[in-house]
Amino acid sequence: MPKIVDHAARREEIAEALWRVVRRDGIRAASVRTIAAEAGWSAGAVRYYFPDQDGLLSFAMDLVSRRVTERVAAIQPKGSATTIALRYLEEALPLDAERRAEFDVWMAFMAQAQAESGAGGLRAHVDTVHDGLRQLCESLLNALAEDGALRDDLDVRREAERLHALVDGLALHAAIQPDRTSPARVRQLLRHHLETLMARQ
Amino acid sequence: MPKIVDHAARREEIAEALWRVVRRDGIRAASVRTIAAEAGWSAGAVRYYFPDQDGLLSFAMDLVSRRVTERVAAIQPKGSATTIALRYLEEALPLDAERRAEFDVWMAFMAQAQAESGAGGLRAHVDTVHDGLRQLCESLLNALAEDGALRDDLDVRREAERLHALVDGLALHAAIQPDRTSPARVRQLLRHHLETLMARQ
DNA sequence: ACGAGACTAACACAGCTGTGCTAAAAAGGA
DNA sequence: TCCTTTTTAGCACAGCTGTGTTAGTCTCGT
Numbered sequence: 064m065p066k067i068v069d070h071a072a073r074r075e076e077i078a079e080a081l082w083r084v085v086r087r088d089g090i091r092a093a094s095v096r097t098i099a100a101e102a103g104w105s106a107g108a109v110r111y112y113f114p115d116q117d118g119l120l121s122f123a124m125d126l127v128s129r130r131v132t133e134r135v136a137a138i139q140p141k142g143s144a145t146t147i148a149l150r151y152l153e154e155a156l157p158l159d160a161e162r163r164a165e166f167d168v169w170m171a172f173m174a175q176a177q178a179e180s181g182a183g184g185l186r187a188h189v190d191t192v193h194d195g196l197r198q199l200c201e202s203l204l205n206a207l208a209e210d211g212a213l214r215d216d217l218d219v220r221r222e223a224e225r226l227h228a229l230v231d232g233l234a235l236h237a238a239i240q241p242d243r244t245s246p247a248r249v250r251q252l253l254r255h256h257l258e259t260l261m262a263r264q
Numbered sequence: 265m266p267k268i269v270d271h272a273a274r275r276e277e278i279a280e281a282l283w284r285v286v287r288r289d290g291i292r293a294a295s296v297r298t299i300a301a302e303a304g305w306s307a308g309a310v311r312y313y314f315p316d317q318d319g320l321l322s323f324a325m326d327l328v329s330r331r332v333t334e335r336v337a338a339i340q341p342k343g344s345a346t347t348i349a350l351r352y353l354e355e356a357l358p359l360d361a362e363r364r365a366e367f368d369v370w371m372a373f374m375a376q377a378q379a380e381s382g383a384g385g386l387r388a389h390v391d392t393v394h395d396g397l398r399q400l401c402e403s404l405l406n407a408l409a410e411d412g413a414l415r416d417d418l419d420v421r422r423e424a425e426r427l428h429a430l431v432d433g434l435a436l437h438a439a440i441q442p443d444r445t446s447p448a449r450v451r452q453l454l455r456h457h458l459e460t461l462m463a464r465q
Numbered sequence: 466a467c468g469a470g471a472c473t474a475a476c477a478c479a480g481c482t483g484t485g486c487t488a489a490a491a492a493g494g495a
Numbered sequence: 496t497c498c499t500t501t502t503t504a505g506c507a508c509a510g511c512t513g514t515g516t517t518a519g520t521c522t523c524g525t
Contacts (some may be wrong), residue, residue: 087379174291174371174375178288228430
């Protein structure tokens with residue numbers, strides 16, 4: 064039988080090369096050939112795994128969300144509801160090199176997906192991730208409410224949207240001005256926001 | 265003497281053609297020739313006003329921030345401090361077609377500017393606008409504080425950062441999912457956030 | 466060993482890319 | 496009218512683009 068190569072792993076390897084190209088030179092530089100060179104293969108090899116470029120872009124974008132989802136799924140919900148909430152939300156924030164890389168790439172794809180035409184499946188990916196994060200915010204707040212930790216005059220749905228917007232805004236700031244908006248500062252702001260939602264003990 | 269053409273106006277006209285191309289097909293499609301076609305001129309004409317492509321991109325990005333700045337400068341600060349604050353902050357949000365177009369383009373440029381190399385002046389533009397919006401947030405909160413409308417246990421600097429992040433997050437949501445995050449909803453969330461900062465009357 | 470099937474590299478092709486260059490058209494004061 | 500300066504269009508060039516195709520290499524169960 065044939066040479067055995069982990070197809071899925073290879074595709075991820077190529078997608079990660081695409082990430083590096085996008086981070087270094089922007090999405091405009093993400094051609095089949097530059098990606099192949101970055102991955103250390105010939106262009107033909109890349110095209111064996113991804114027949115066309117759109118498929119590669121789509122896969123690479125999907126990989127970002129899968130990585131985040133995997134990390135979120137791996138979280139052990141221990142500690143107080145607040146601690147848990149913080150831990151979950153932090154996973155969506157670019158607070159270390161790995162997550163900053165993911166976020167930069169995600170931002171490039173998001174901008175591309177905003178283009179009306181030719182966006183194909185990119186638009187759907189954005190919506191899915193967006194909805195997922197909102198759901199997460201709502202779930203976390205509900206958990207807090209069930210613990211009685213939340214103020215009882217809150218509209219949870221509204222607070223979920225506000226929290227969601229804050230998280231996305233913080234992510235943007237952490238990515239764009241990491242010096243001014245340090246990881247510690249982001250955590251501090253997020254914790255502070257949650258505290259404003261808490262009932263007085 | 266020569267044919268007289270408003271040089272500045274022509275440059276803006278070309279930059280707006282670039283905006284349309286970026287919105288329609290993404291920044292990857294923004295070549296000199298596509299932009300010229302969109303503007304209705306030859307590529308040579310475009311290159312007369314912008315000798316190289318980087319200059320065009322940079323100018324087009326700068327134009328976005330200038331447009332926003334002009335609108336902000338034109339605001340008449342009437343009404344309560346809260347009303348004023350809302351009016352200013354709304355100007356940075358993509359709540360109508362014009363501002364949504366600007367934001368989409370801005371997002372594409374921001375993603376491109378994140379690329380480490382070749383970003384040239386784009387990075388500086390992002391920083392400038394970012395700092396400007398933060399300053400605005402801080403000024404507005406200070407104005408509220410001087411009116412005695414703000415709770416007195418607040419750390420204004422921290423609240424400015426939180427407000428800034430919320431505004432950017434809301435802008436993103438309004439741009440990405442305009443159906444779910446309607447202009448009315450965005451205004452509502454922003455007003456609600458400000459209310460949580462207000463002293464009880 | 467051998468050959469079926471998975472994998473790789475290389476070339477071809479038409480079309481687009483940014484930029485340099487040149488010739489011509491337009492315009493209005495002299 | 497003519498002439499200077501600005502403005503415009505077009506071509507040329509080398510290089511890159513996505514994709515189709517083809518010939519080859521490698522691996523491993525039999």
